[in-house]
Amino acid sequence: MALKQDTAGIIAAAESHITSYCATLSSPSFPTSTGRATKMTTYYLPTISFFTDGTIIQLSDPSHFVQLISGPLDRLGGLPDVKGHRVEGVSENSAVIWLSLEVKGIEILNVYFFRRMGDRSQGFEGGILTGKFGC
Template sequence: MAVKQYTAAVTAAAEAHIVSYVADFTSPIFKSSIERATKMATYYLPTISFFANGAITQISDPSLYVSLISGPLDKLDGFSPKVTGHKVEAVGENSAIIWLFFSIDGNEMSNVYFFRMMDDGTEGFEGGIFDGEMWMLKQLGKV
């Protein structure tokens, strides 16, 4: 018999988190990829694990997040990503998986984010699968 878990709180928190993230990701107020990446980096927890290009990387230095995020944004310069939707699925009382769907110049992609609510009250992305950016860059002839 499986243990029942209360997941409404993490689902609501993850939903609010991704909606806010999307608003900043698509906002016209940022004049450079560094400005946008600096804001987007605030959505991540102090230690993250991410999967890209078949490798798993763990980082415990939030000062590196901006360069990791701005790199793909720099390569997409001149392209306007449109967020076409998202899906949130709780996997436990304190964790959820979020799928985010994009379209850039008619090419559709998605990324998966791992969301966590910590015991100390902090919440944010603890990582994800970020092969979507590399796939998109290949489709657009940027790599």
């Protein structure tokens, strides 16, 4: 029998996080993908795991995050329209976020792993970009 965990706090934190992230992602305030990616890196924890081409990759150097994020943004060729998101609490300190976007008529689904760490830092621990412009 699994222990029942209270996920209300992590769900609220993840909702706030993804709402702010979406505002940055779709804001016309950033003239370049690199500028937008630089701001978007602030939503990630210092070590992330992500999946690409069936491989799990772990990065512990946030200076590489800008390149990792700006590449797919460049391929999008425009600002995405946020279609919606869903947050599901996994435990008291982790949640999964599904984010639906559309760019030029193409739907993209991102899945993020949101985590609150022991030092109370929180952010995306990693994610998956799917769709035509997947990384």
